[in-house]
Amino acid sequence: MTIEAVVFDLDGVIIDTEEVWEEVRRAYVAEHGREFLPDSQDRMMGMSTAEWSGHLADEVGVPLPAARVAADVLGRMAARYRESLPLIPGAVETVRALGKRYRLALASSSARILIDQVLETAGLTGEFEVTLSTEEVARGKPAPDVYLTAVAKLGLTPEVCAAVEDSSNGLRAAGAAGLAVIAVPHGVYPPAPDALAQAALVVGAVTEVTPEAVGALR
Template sequence: MEACVFDLDGVLVDSEPVWEEVRRAFVAEHGGTWRADTQSRLMGMSTGEWSAYLHELGARFPPDEIARRVVDLMAERYRDHLPLMRGAPEAVRRLADHFTLGLASSSPRRLIDVVLESGDLHDCFDATVSTEEVARGKPAPDGYLEAARRLGVEPGACVAVEDSANGLRSADAAGMRVVAVPHPRYPPGPDALALAWRVVDDLDALTPELLGG
């Protein structure tokens, strides 16, 4: 393995509860109806995809306006309190000593930069990709393929670290080995988890030795 490519939401930052709270409130406030499967369907979608989906749920603004307003709310929440996953900074720095690091996230570029700068992790990554910058969001492999391209590493020489079903499918479709760190509140289904090369309980278990470094 030459490189490790991290997901952001649910792996480095415990953002899924914040995303759910912010988007659920936004939909309710602006005339839409949140469905039972909405959160699971949204996980991994690109900005354009999830804003269009919230519009389909009945939120009265056009998708680009929905995206702008929701991202503003998320950035404000992160600045008030950055919900880093336990052990995230240590895991990133530990692996950065042995591997080239990349990041492939469904978050918009603005939020990626807020998280990495606020968490003092920006210098650990040689390449970061938002699915805003590729044609398709997860579970399509586009974001992971672009991260490998920017790193100058073949996808097969990369390990991806993921938590969600769509993320696991995305990294696997890109031809990467995948380490799953399931989120306790939003665990991936058994079919997606079966794609993982390794499954660990938390980021403390993410070591160079586990990845073969």
């Protein structure tokens, strides 16, 4: 059995936006006289738009409907991306190198509007056969839905696919889906030990995810 496709996460793997997400959401919450719960940041990493906006509205206490919270925060994130796209060094080159040997998909917790904007700005739109947001499946990460759906859209099975992830919930999602998991731990938001245990390969940077490294996974 050999790997036929690689499924990338977006935030924390191709673009370094976890700190941007935290900054934008914390500021938004503070404007409404609230503050994050102790575990809010960890819980929201990997959540779908509906899930994290629901958390901010229902649990953190932002006094607005979740749909309004989502629209406001996504608007601010899109504005930040237009100002400057925080690409991770070597990520674009890594995607293109893997695309010469493997089929590629993207399984992200970002909203569709942000996924499309990032890929267009980075010049990566044509590299992926399938792009999927957790908005478009029943459950966000750590549930396996987005990975299972991406693999199905490729017409493959999880056993012949690899995932490239950074966050705890992303690693758990890819592991639960049955993909061979490559972990690229984020320096500021390192994954939990149980999540990292899902990985067949742990690398220090996305540039270490070479075609040869992927080929050795199975």
